Amino acid sequence: MASPAPPGHAHCPASLSLLARRRRAAAANQQRRRQAGGRSRREVVVVAAARAMEDVCAKFVSQKVSKARWRPLPAAALQPPDIFATGSWDNEDNRISIWSVGDLGSVGLNGEYQGEPQLLCDIRHSGDVMDMQFLDQERVVVASSTGNVTIFRHHQNNQTLSTNQRWEKAHYHVDRSASCGGAACTGVICNNPEVVTVGEDGRINLLRADQKDAVRTIDNADSSTLHAVTFLRTTEILTVNSIGQLKIWDLRQQRNEPSQIFSLTGDRVPLHCVDRHPNQQHIVATGGQDGMLSIWDIRQGTMPVSLLNAHEAEMWEVHFHPSNPDHLFTCSEDGSLWHWDTSTSVAEKPSFLHQGGRSTTYFSHNTINQSLVSAWLSNDPTKDRMEITNLIPNQTLSVNSLDILGPCLVYGTDAEAIYVNRHLFA
């Protein structure tokens, strides 16, 4: 048990964690990355089986889930989130649904949550749900494959959903008036009251929740498909596209050109998702078609700081933990959901070995983290370690979406199930 481990592996209790090697993107060798990643992946799956079973409750919902989002908490709230929304895709009849994961009364004796998610209400949605974001506590913005962008309002007193605002064919191909002229809206991001949408038509729309007409539209913003969008600052947005580019757009400028373009080297692998570090805005994470996680420092260079070989297929979503950004979550078409933990590389924690491979406290690092170079950008080989856990044992079909808030994780899959884990850091 207490046999001395080689110094480099002090944080690696057998098969419970792995060291993800990082290197400069330019020097990265694809072949070698694959091998390293392939080996570690198998170990990770073993970790997951024992761990994920305990706290996760699943519900089969008879529709393929494309998006799952926690309802944001009021500013002063202390309790964990309990309401989330899901959207479906590839059904003849797609729906937006609001779910509750129960009140505190149903928490079992040992603090474990027993019940499964309960459907509160749902509403029909035309077309596949491509993206979904809560605008505020009550309203959720939904992007559709028909090109429509709709705001639904959740009436909490009588548990119903209604359409609050709709932009018909906000995204469209050549002819907007044609019956099938809409182009899929692939991404939406909100900063109440502003809503930014991107689509397969390479268009960027800036909308306001209370205005029927778009505030601003950038036609032909991208020659390829825009896959996702996020706010960098209040006036700047980030987009990723299908030829491996990350672009920054300054909405104050009237020029219909990006203010900066970053791109992956050479192979033009499409990027599918993007998220920005909640505290350090220059750190951006993207996920690509080959399952690669890229970390970018937008202050310098035009290439990613590090490329981390991760999933075996498209990475559909990447999210920094909103209040504890040393933790990152990614999900993929290959049916896996990974939890990336860099907290150990910042604060050396000798006790870690005895915690069974789990990060114990998840609030304590915030303050430390601020003062140091972020673990995500670190290239120091001695500190260069990261713990990765696959949260899904026996993966089968794609995990399309995940959302993380406080200690709670929700994700939805093509196997028509939603999963909730309310004790992620337990």
Place this chain on the structure above:
Amino acid sequence: MEELDAEPPLMVVPGVDSAARQLCFEWGPAEMLVCETLFGGRGGCRRAAVGRPLGDRWAGSALPCPGQCGRPAGRGPPAPTRFLAGAGEGRPSSSCVFVVRKDQDIYVQTLRKLFNESHGIFIGLQRSEEEFAGKSRKTQLVQVSKNYRSVIRACMEDMHQAAVSARDPALHSQYSTQVSILSAMELIWNLCEILFVEAAVAGPLLLRLLDWVRLHVCDVDNMVREVLSSENPSKHELFWNVVDIFVLQGRMDEARHLLSKEASANPTSVNMCRILDDLMKKMPVPSLGNTQTLTEMELKWQHWHEECQRYLQDGTFASNSHMESICKILLGDENAILEKKELMTTWYHFLVTRLLYSHPTVKPMELRFYAQSSMDLFLGGESSPEPLDTILMAAFEFEMHQVIKECSIALSNWWFVAHLTDLLDHCKLLQSHNLYFGSNMREFLLLEYASGLFSHYSLWQLGVDYFDHCPEYGRVYLELHIERIPLNTEQKALKVLRICEQRQMHEQVRSICKIMAMKALRNNRLGSALSWSIRAKDAAFATLISDRFLKDYCEKGCFSDLDLIDNLGPSMLLSDRLTFLGKYREFHRLYGEKRFSEAAKLLLMLMTAHIAPCSFWMTLLTDALPLLEQKEVIFSAEQTYELMRCLEDLTAGKSDKQKFQDDDVETMKVEMLRLALARNLARVIVKEGTLEGS
């Protein structure tokens, strides 16, 4: 199973007047189109038998060798519910096209949970292959079987909830039907689990069968609750019924508990109750472990049996008919048990009770005799056996193939037979059996099930994994089906592509990319179109799109989609035209950055290395004009000669006739070029001469 199946029964498509008109049809992989036709009004077949053989036909025409007819599970529609005729509103006119689908159950919302959840178990089972050996392998398979059953049960509960909350009576009855189908499925599966998967041996076999009966005859619990909640349970009219049921199901402790109530309420029968209680307590039961041998058990049983016999003969229970009949049941008296027919409701309950009290150490292979006679006794010639009875009987007879065949005919979905057969196959029980067409039965049924999934708008993703585990024809089926999935968004296309790429289905990858590229092109999204054709490595299409880009450039004088063209990278080499596009754009960039000599070199190279299409040479030469007119000399003498040669090649290549047709602009351009070239040559000779001289 070698016999050929009988004539297919006729299936009437609602709304089609097949007597008046002829029908024509078109087979699809998942559905069939039927319409009325006036073609060839005389003779011929006036009625179309719309059987089930969609899969057959398609397999026969598209696959190399499977037989055209015959299937393990009987031909023709097993139940009318397996068909769904859409668009059936039509009058008998030839303007209607009817869509006939093969598998209606696929479309039941609640059953989607069953399909999805069992998919996970199925995959787990395929992956677990040979992980364990011997005993632990069996434990593992039994666990898998139990998982399947629990999914059925969960689905049944959901369906029950739906039935309860349904206000529409039609919907209610539809749900109720589904509940009863699911419950029958679970009943059959459970029996197969005991007999085939677990293969329980004499002794434990009976205990398992008892559990099976208890699990599926659940009316008793309500009755017990009613009796026990009454003020005076032993006076309740159902009291003895409940005791009987407990005894019939071998639930001795519960029966004794109720008897004690009778004893305390009725002092006169205390003694009788005590004796009966004692008999029940002493009844020997087979043990699950190896603690006693069968002979030991049989000895004990004999002894106990004689004791019961003694009490019955000396009239101990004569004063109480209820207790006397219970004693007779304990003795395995067939008539006494049969008197309780109403309480048992089914012949298989009767069978298990009979075994419990007369042959507790029954061996698996003896089951068939008892089963047959029990059914005959129970039904007593009053009613003929229903499909469920035949299926269970086949199971008791260990006729696995018969079970699967009957199930295929009776049940309205392929889910059950496909998964059960797969499980039995993993138990290595079906190996000896080969069909005289297609592959083996497991594969045949999995293919049928997966094809059904593919016909569904949204469940197709599940089907992929099932095809993957059909070694012989799975891939061909997948290739045929995957091409027919509508691709309405790029994301869906990416998912389908991923499936194809993982399986090295290059043909399908190319076709999907081409479809997407065409769509993008139609929507005027040249950048997207180019990306798709690069992904498909489709050189011809890349050339086509490059030409569009160049044409746009010629018309507008500037490039669109620069972010893409500037970042082509190695993919530029896909087609010559694409290379030219990329290089030509590079020339423009160099020129824009005022790196003239590099630009000039590149421009010349485009022509001399024949990268540029001839039609574009004039444009390139015109592009050279401003370089020739620069203050400093850019083209060397060597390069100028090359340029002149290019110009002469271009003009000489055209016939006289063409020359006449060329408008003045063209002639003027050539003249200007010649002039500029001559001046440049003059300047460069002077310059180079000077440089050499100095």
